[in-house]
Amino acid sequence: MSEEVTYADLNFQDSSKRKSIQGSGTVGIKAPPATSHVWHQRALALTLLCLLLLIGLGVLGSIFYMTLKKEMRKLNNLQNFKEELQRNVSLQLMHSMNSSKMIRDLSLTLQEIATKLCYELYKRQPEHKCKPCPKTWIWHEDNCYLVSMDYVTWQESAMFCSAQNASLLMIKNKHVLEFVKSRRLRNYWLGLPPREDYNSVILDEKILSSNWFIRNANEVDNRKLCGYLDTTYIYYTYCTNTKNIICEKLANPVKIENTLMSETSDRKYN
Numbered sequence: 245m246s247e248e249v250t251y252a253d254l255n256f257q258d259s260s261k262r263k264s265i266q267g268s269g270t271v272g273i274k275a276p277p278a279t280s281h282v283w284h285q286r287a288l289a290l291t292l293l294c295l296l297l298l299i300g301l302g303v304l305g306s307i308f309y310m311t312l313k314k315e316m317r318k319l320n321n322l323q324n325f326k327e328e329l330q331r332n333v334s335l336q337l338m339h340s341m342n343s344s345k346m347i348r349d350l351s352l353t354l355q356e357i358a359t360k361l362c363y364e365l366y367k368r369q370p371e372h373k374c375k376p377c378p379k380t381w382i383w384h385e386d387n388c389y390l391v392s393m394d395y396v397t398w399q400e401s402a403m404f405c406s407a408q409n410a411s412l413l414m415i416k417n418k419h420v421l422e423f424v425k426s427r428r429l430r431n432y433w434l435g436l437p438p439r440e441d442y443n444s445v446i447l448d449e450k451i452l453s454s455n456w457f458i459r460n461a462n463e464v465d466n467r468k469l470c471g472y473l474d475t476t477y478i479y480y481t482y483c484t485n486t487k488n489i490i491c492e493k494l495a496n497p498v499k500i501e502n503t504l505m506s507e508t509s510d511r512k513y514n
């Protein structure tokens with residue numbers, strides 16, 4: 245009986261000892277209340293961290309948004325500036341185009357005035373310095389004419405005019421017709437293509453469209469007939485007969501500064 249008690253006692257002591265050993269030897273590893281506290285702290289720290297991150301993200305986002313807005317504004321301003329500049333440039337371009345057109349128109353008008361003035365001066369003083377024709381040549385509208393009373397063949401006449409950088413008279417427009425009629429020219433070779441019949445032509449508007457001679461004068465064959473002017477008629481005769489020479493060429497533009505000079509020209513024009 246006593247042995248049993250002792251055993252029970254021992255057993256009890258043993259178990260209490262074991263309990264106490266367990267209690268002191270394994271703190272940390274297996275202590276349920278203490279463990280939950282640590283986890284709470286960690287969760288709290290994590291939550292705080294998350295919150296901080298969120299706040300940081302928010303701040304960053306707003307900074308980004310503000311910067312973006314600023315940059316967009318700048319870009320917009322730049323765009324507006326660019327458009328205004330383009331508008332200004334095109335306006336200026338138009339303005340300068342207008343100005344250059346005005347200058348062009350003005351210089352054309354000035355040229356016309358100078359030509360008219362020079363023509364008046366020329367009528368009083370046939371060799372005025374402003375005359376746009378070579379010396380001794382007659383000026384009428386756009387052309388210069390050289391009238392020579394040498395009796396030569398058609399071919400010689402053509403060669404003579406060619407040597408003057410001019411051509412035989414060709415009545416191609418109403419100004420030339422006007423000039424010819426006013427001068428009552430008799431027996432002058434014309435720059436018409438040689439042909440084979442004698443048919444005469446009356447000088448009128450019809451002649452304006454006719455086919456004036458443009459080929460080389462050397463091609464003319466001696467049996468052909470060449471046209472000549474007799475007042476208001478065109479007649480045909482052998483090209484080897486002799487008639488007077490009349491050459492024509494384009495007048496130079498009138499030099500404006502020369503209309504302001506009173507002296508007579510002593511220069512030779514081409």
Ligand SMILES: *[C@@H]1O[C@H](CO)[C@@H](O)[C@H](O)[C@H]1NC(C)=O
Binds near residue numbers: 325328329332
């Ligand atoms: C465009 O022209 C206007 C008026 O001439 C001027 O006030 C403005 O500064 C110009 N803009 C630019 C971008 O040059």
Ligand SMILES: *[C@@H]1O[C@H](CO)[C@@H](O)[C@H](O)[C@H]1NC(C)=O
Binds near residue numbers: 339342
């Ligand atoms: C250019 O000329 C036209 C008329 O000729 C006028 O309507 C326009 O306003 C002018 N522009 C400038 C920029 O001067």
Ligand SMILES: *[C@@H]1O[C@H](CO)[C@@H](O)[C@H](O)[C@H]1NC(C)=O
Binds near residue numbers: 409514
């Ligand atoms: C004809 O023109 C040429 C070249 O343009 C020139 O050298 C020559 O002097 C001119 N002749 C006459 C008579 O005007």
